[in-house]
Amino acid sequence: MRVIFLMILIALSSRSEAQFWGAKSPRPIDTPKDSLKRGDFTWAPELSPEGPIVVTVNLDDQYAYTYRNGVLIGVATVSTGKPGHATPTGVFVTTLKDAKHRSSKYNNAAMPYTQRFTSSGIALHAGGVPNYPSSHGCVHLPSEYARLLFKESPLGMTVVVTDKSKNPVEVSHPSFLTPVYTDGKVQPHERLSEKEAYRWNPEKSPTGPVSMVISGADKRMVVLRNGVEIGRCKVSIVNEKDSLGTHFYVAQTEQNTSGAKSGPSMQINWLALPLQDLRYNETSSHPFLENRIKIPDAFLKELATVFTPGTHILVTDAPILAGSTGKKMAVLSSYPKGQK
Secondary structure, eight states: OHHHHHHHHHHHHHHHSOOOOSOSSOBOTTSOGGGOOTTOEEEOGGGSOSSOEEEEEETTTTEEEEEETTEEEEEEEOBOBOTTSOOOOEEEEOOEEETTOBOTTTTTOBOTTEEEOSTTOOEEEEOOOOSSOOBSSSEEEOHHHHHHHHHHOOTTOEEEEEOOOSOGGGOOOTTTSSOBOTTSOBOOOOOOOTTOSEEEOGGGSOSSOEEEEEETTTTEEEEEETTEEEEEEEOEETTTTSOOOOEEEEEEOOOOTTOOSSSTTOOOEEEEEEGGGOOTTOOOOOTTTTTOEEOOHHHHHHHHTTOOTTOEEEEESSOOSTTOOSOOOOOOOSSOTTOO
């Protein structure tokens, strides 16, 4: 009996140990994604050594794409949430990194190289990649890809999850559609009065990552820093009856000749991602490029003082004001209390 008991303990222990999934080394970066087999990946961080990182996960084709400063540096096959445990769509930032993380929900299961991006525990981590959705909501990555990404990426990295939905209001954006305090409590909306074109209070949150959302339904732009609203303004939309779609922009590093690292003299390029139809190497029109969104000049001058590499802008047809009609969006704090 004692021998059987020990064998059971060993078996249970081995189940909790981390397994190795997928290829042990990357394929060339120019490998067509359709040529990547189960567990394969590409990785070439030297193509863009510095700048903000964005990981996009496509639920429809089961691939993850890693960009740094606007340059594609890696593609991997993934496995996302199975039926009944769907991986949430939207724009998120990572709030926890733990190379040796274990699940508190699923029998202490090993989740190597965890990068959590929702408050409910959804994360990028090493896991099985059988070429179809099989997880309980997390994004499973090939083990070596997960390790390499973990090594390169900072806490607060942007994660975009899309299902190629044609209806933009079906995409939720938990990071910053509604202002929240750093303790996770929802900050009440303070509507602009009819006499106010904009409001600007950067002192409410002096430091931290800057996120912005523009709502076509409400004709409003809301600016948050470290999850706290610091400004909002009224905007006008050219051809407002036409959909804006759902687009995500992240500021990339490009310093001008003045040598400034931020502020009005900083020349910033933007990586633009169309969330409703994000495809490999696909080009798409964007409302910024078409000059469809008009922001007051005075507010633009204020914005220029907070633009830094990694600043996010989300453009959506969805409403963001309290009392507006339309599908409501989930709300999470980008940086929960105690995390930096």
